[in-house]
Amino acid sequence: MKILSKIAVLSFLITPLSAYCQIKKDTNFKPNIIFIMADDLGWTDISSPNTSLGNGSKYYESPNIDKLAEQGMSFTYAYTQQNCQPTRASLLTGQYPTGSQNGIYNVGSLKRASKGVVTPITPHVQNNYLKESCISIFETLKTEGYHTAWFGKLHAIKKEEHATSYLGVDYNLSLRKETNATVNGVKVKNEFFAQEDDDKGWIFSNEKLKPYAKPYDSTYIYNVLEPVKNGNNPQLLEGTPKHLTDALGDAVVDYIKDRSQKDSPFFAYIPFHAVHVSILPRPDLETKYKTKASQDPRHSKANYAAFVELLDQTVGRILNALEDPNGDGNTKDRISENTLVVFYSDNGGFMGPTDNTPLRLRKGTYYEGGLRVPLIFRYPGVIKPNTVNTTQEVHAIDFYPTLAEIAGAKLPNPQTHEVDGKSVSPILRGEVEALSSKNELFWHFPGYMDIRNMPQSVIHYRHSNNQHYKLFYRYEDESYELYNLSNDIGETNNLLEVSPSLEILDLALIMNNKLRTWLITKNAPTGTWKKNGEKVPYPLKNGVKKYVK
Known part of the structure; x- marks a missing residue:
């Protein structure tokens, strides 16, 4: 952690934190929790120096995520599993793949050797989905009165309804990025963009996202996209199909508006599909980067840069909604001070679209390029702003106990569901720089x-x-x-x-x-x-x- 001393951190935190805790005690306060997870975003893929020991991109722009880092604590030793599905399974259960309710080691199967390669070992047959007996982080937070929501990528479970039926999700907007529509009598599959189905109109793969599927119009562009633009021209989008990333942002913003008027706290899990291949960004952002010369020898692909910034602008919209939930310009109703925000990625960058240098290799490997990712926690009044922890290693399994402790929830009985992770809450509160037990x-x-x-x-x-x-x-x-x-x-x-x-x-x-x-x-x-x-x-x-x- 980049601080002069532990004493300096404690002197900064003790007075405001004690007052803050008193407020929480008096009002039976429990913080809202927003967990934002990018897909395949590499350690060097955001421009902030905080999360990557100064190795952030000099081409991709992420001003909103960078600001989040300035307002919170970044961890430079943040880790995942090697690809999407096992990371999500570990996050939702707090278990390594070896956990009894997990068992997910890889996307698809462990029998994915390259064609024609002779292998001396017959692989283990893994689970492809979480067991119904698992006690998810959603269920654990619900014991403390949390309303739970899932917005985005469907992984670690087989069907959308399983998020509700056995994981404990109250508002379930889990979905795939592929949308299948019937267009002029022909079945058409599309990734990331809404489609106009002959019978259903404009759609995404989840019916709950249909209200956000209509093409961009002038009102949407002016009210939603113009406030977060950053050198791009959203006017170019009028009449074109809606991007899934924007539609998910719309749904999250509406959820925040609704929950800000409720008494109970909420936990919103937001696993975006961006920036996973296929690299299909919003056209106005790609136009911006096609005219921008790269100052970074690692990064030069305009479409990937545009995808990163689309993710960043959507994160900015979510953060803005915490400041002004009803969007009337008056921030008296803000809930940002009562909300823990976590930003993370599910694995390292996928080489080809991006470059993880100075880390070795890419997604799918156990070298740093496949496992090491950006991680930011922001919790006003509790986490000291603009701090960087360069000591403590954090893994996907650690979010479960960390969020449970912050919410005041007890972990499940180990006889039923053993959690492998450790809470890093003492580090977030500035009590220690690293956990001796972890x-x-x-x-x-x-x-x-x-x-x-x-x-x-x-x-x-x-x-x-x-x-x-x-x-x-x-x-x-x-x-x-x-x-x-x-x-x-x-x-x-x-x-x-x-x-x-x-x-x-x-x-x-x-x-x-x-x-x-x-x-x-x-x-x-x-x-x-x-x-x-x-x-x-x-x-x-x-x-x-x-x-x-």
């Missing part, structure tokens, strides 16, 4: 995903000197890789590759044995050897000793 993260992949992933397990470990290390273990050949992330953010120097020192070997042994213990404790599946049908064994205790020369 200095390890784990990943486990018992299968294949094209060229990006293979049977392996990984541990991220923050050593006693606050140096961050990551150890990989590959099951096919029992090989290891070890990186010091603090000094080698690009994971270019495998510390075990050439005559490692005794100090490095000792560290690798510690990490290996921690990883082995976790795998055994979680009864993590590993698949079976094709040659004999036997279970693939965990890494050996002290297995890295083979590197001793």
